[in-house]
Amino acid sequence: MSPLQVPKFVNFHGEMSPKQFKIRMALGDVLKTMHRIEQQQMPVIQETRPSDWQCPRRASNNELQANDILQILKRTDVEKARNVRNHFLETRDLLGQSDLLQIMQDMPKGGQLHVHFNACLPPENLLDIAASMKRMFITSDRDLLTEDDYNQSEIQFQILSEEREGLENLFERHKMRFQDFLHKFPREKMGCSVMQWLISKLVFQEGEVYKTPEEAWRMFNIRTRMIKGLFNYETAFKHYTRLFLEKLQGQGFQYAEIRPNFMNTNQLWSDDGNRQFTNQEMMEIIIHEYGEFQRRSNQALGGLKVIYCTPRSFSKENVKASLKECLDFKLRWPKWIAGFDLVGEESKGHKLKYFLDEFMEFRVECEEKNVDIPFLFHCGETKDDPDGNLLTALALGAKRVAHGFALPQRPVVMEQMVERGTSTLARDFYEVFLHTEALRDWLTSKKADVEIDKFLVKSGTVPPWAMDDDDPMKPESYLRLTYPLPNRSRRNDQLLLRRRDDDDDGYGISASRNRGYRYQDNSIEELTKRMDSLTNNFTAVMEEVRQQREETNQILKRLLPAPS
Structure with missing residues (x-):
């Protein structure tokens, strides 16, 4: 070949450009990695290696006193409980009386990842806004x-322009102006107000949540379709964003990653229903509202980012277009894009392997543009990961997976995630280990005598993890009467009551690990300083809680010296 001749890269499909060759080589490396790990995994005996959970710091006198208070409050809360191992919705009404919950709500927290942005606040917020909208239809x-029609119906909401309202369609659902529906709802027949009925349609009740995975997903999707129309128009989206930021501040969070869905059918409508906003315009609204909130609150939060999400049911062409838009957003707003994820029921959509070509092309293009957009995949959400999505995510270099139920069934994958520092997102500490017989009995069969001795997350083989609650609205995981806040403390309050050996050091270590794995850029240093400053004052917060309850005060006077 002469020096002036351009090299040609040839495969069975014909000639390739240098870029196509680079993508093909990268794809080959990924497939080799997947094959190697599959071979390693076969002979491995699944086991967990318990290891000591060492505290990384020496406790100060204030911290020791705070821990004494915490342990006393835990004991008094346990006495109020029906059974500390009950399901969340069985004890939700008691949590409003919990001293421990108030402490956890007030304590400083690093960040909240994986926020399903349309399900963070009580549904009353969106229903009240919808009731004021002239073009809102139910x-x-x-x-x-x-009455059976009301109970069995699937309800949705939609902003309609005058033109679209008048269009007749034989295949269309029954529709009615929402303001008219509010006045005509048969309160006496149903035995509740119209808002109570709508809320019961939006959130899971106790008898609805302990189902098969297929039934749970069916009910989840019904509620998702219902909330969509309440959320995806201009006034609601802006107001909701403001409230969400206020609640983050109120519960002591410093950082959040929200997950709007950028598919076309999720785009925002104008209040009059005449036009849809583009994905770029939706990003601009988020950025503007965050900037205004920071100005009003004197920079109360340490950061906010967006995880670009698109459905796993999309075609290759649509996913490729979504990846391109994600890269465009990163180039336009470098500090705002946290990563890329596929959403939707894992067992119903495409495998991650299906999009390998698109993912590898995306990786190469990111390298060419000198940007890093990590994959933050939903995968391993079924018991045994039959599609091999955890392995694919590892081979693709995913920095985080949610929610990894199947990880313990893939010990080699889990071990390599530990080595690479891949973070696992769990809605609760125990979520990653739903496969185990003891935990499955505990969570589904209500065996109150099952003792979880030393949670498996303390094992040295467990990947870095973080606690999150995707959809606090849907399972009623906010407390209506006392704490209508965006969530994050309620289920973990139950967890601390279950654990006999958890103290503020143990919870502090988990918070420290969460904090360390949450941030993708240099802002970690600033956020760490903010957290340390808040934590230094936290004993005073616990002292306030202590003083609020007469019964607790009497116990503390006997067991603790009076504060100096």
Whole structure:
């Protein structure tokens, strides 16, 4: 070949450009990695290696006193409980009386990842806004004639322009102006107000949540479709964003990563229903509202980012277009894009392997643009990960997976995630280990005598993890009467009651680990300083809680010296 000749890269499909060759070589490396790990995994005996959980710091006198208070409050809370191992919704009404919950709500927290942005606040917020909108319509999949019709119907909301309102369509759902529906709802027949009925449609009740995975997903999707129309128009989106930021501040969070869905059918409508906003315009609204909040609150939060999400049910062409838009957003707003994820029921959508070509092309293009957009995949959400998505995520270099139920069934993958520092997102500490017989009995069969001795997350083989609650609205995981806040403390309050050996050091270590794995850029130093400053004052917060309850005060006077 002469020096002036351009090299040609040839495969069975014909000639390739240098860029195509680079993508093909990278894809080959990924496939080799996946094959190697699959071979390693076969002979490995699944086991966990318990290791000591060493505290990384020496406790100060203030911290020791705070821990004494914490342990006393835990004991008094346990005495109030029906059973500390009950399911969350069985004890939700008691949590409003919990001293421990108030402490956890007030304590400083690093960040909140994985925020399903349309399900963070009590549904009253969105329903109240919808009631004021002239162009808001409510739709039903059946005539609402009998009580059974009301109970069995699937309800949705939609902003409609005058033109779209008048269009006749034989295949369309029944629709009615929402303001008219509010006045005509048969309160006496249903035995509740219209808002109470709508809320019951939006959130899971106790008898609805302990189902098969398929049934749980079906009910989840019904609620997702219902909340969509309440959320995806201009006034609601802006107001909701403001409230969300206020609640983050109120619960002591310093950072959050929100997950808007950028598919076309999720784009925002104008209040009059005449036009849809582009994805770029939706990003601009988020950035503007965050900037205004920071100005009003004197920079109360340490940061906010967006995880670009698109459905796993999309075609290759659509996912490729979404990846391109994600890269465009990163180039336009470098500090705002946290990563890329596929959303939707894992067992129903495409495998991650299906999009390998698109993912590798995306990786190469990111390298060419000198930007880093990590994969933050939903995967391993089924018991045994039959599609091999955890392995694919590891081979693709994912920095975080959610929620990794199947990880303990893939010990080699889990071990390599530990080595690479891949973070696992769990809604609760125990979530990663739903496969184990003891925990499955505890969570589904209500065996109150099952003791979880030394949670498995303290094992040295467990990947870095973080606690998150995706959809606090849907399972009623906010407390209506006392704490209508965005969540994050409620289920973990239950966890601390279950654990006999958890103290403020143990919880502090988990918070420290969460904090360290949450941030993708240099802002970690600033956020760490903010957290340290807040933590230094936290004993005073616990002292306030102590003083609020007469019964607790009497116990503390006997067991603790009076504060100097």
